[in-house]
Amino acid sequence: MEFSSKLIESAVNEFSKLPGIGKKTALRLVLHLLKQDENFTTDIAQSLIDMRQNIKYCKKCHNISDEEVCNICKSHKRDNSIICLVEDTRDVLAIENTSQYNGLYHVLGGIISPIEGIGPEDLTIDSLMERVSSAESEVKEIIFGLSPTMEGDTTAFYISKKVKQLGIKTSTIARGIPIGGELEYADEITLGRSIVSRTAYE
Numbered sequence: 001m002e003f004s005s006k007l008i009e010s011a012v013n014e015f016s017k018l019p020g021i022g023k024k025t026a027l028r029l030v031l032h033l034l035k036q037d038e039n040f041t042t043d044i045a046q047s048l049i050d051m052r053q054n055i056k057y058c059k060k061c062h063n064i065s066d067e068e069v070c071n072i073c074k075s076h077k078r079d080n081s082i083i084c085l086v087e088d089t090r091d092v093l094a095i096e097n098t099s100q101y102n103g104l105y106h107v108l109g110g111i112i113s114p115i116e117g118i119g120p121e122d123l124t125i126d127s128l129m130e131r132v133s134s135a136e137s138e139v140k141e142i143i144f145g146l147s148p149t150m151e152g153d154t155t156a157f158y159i160s161k162k163v164k165q166l167g168i169k170t171s172t173i174a175r176g177i178p179i180g181g182e183l184e185y186a187d188e189i190t191l192g193r194s195i196v197s198r199t200a201y202e
């Protein structure tokens with residue numbers, strides 16, 4: 001792509017470093033910014049700088065937070081006896097959006113993947129162990145909210161072995177047929193697991 005301006009070229013190059021943004025989309029965004037008031041661009045840039053400089057990770061659960069301890073860990077309304085283990089912050093948001101869960105979380109920062117060279121030491125597993133074995137811990141159950149992949153299963157297996165020694169119950173989120181999904185289109189692993197982890201019909 002040839003540009004008549006080095007400034008445009010540079011902005012397009014920066015935008016196209018983002019995931020899912022090709023050169024064409026980047027150019028469309030840059031030209032859009034040029035059409036807006038100058039403040040529009042300044043506000044976007046400032047909010048990105050503020051976010052990057054000031055974001056913190058909760059020292060208890062490792063979720064993204066504005067403060068040392070996140071709102072979920074701080075809340076008195078949450079059930080301190082359950083921790084849902086997830087891969088990243090997006091999973092916390094997804095589960096929070098269901099309004100069906102009132103326990104705490106622990107964000108692992110990934111899952112064990114020998115192929116990608118990610119071992120248990122690269123995740124927040126040590127911090128989880130410290131958290132659940134500390135004297136003031138009220139944790140009685142850990143729910144594995146991990147992807148139903150081999151890596152997710154490996155991670156759950158690794159952690160469940162460790163926490164079971166502490167007498168903590170482990171469970172995994174049910175893996176089943178999407179609501180509104182048709183049975184015949186579900187893959188056999190999903191269908192198999194839905195039968196194995198069936199729940200009482202109420």
Ligand SMILES: [Zn+2]
Nearest residue numbers: 058061070073
């Ligand atoms: Zn937290």
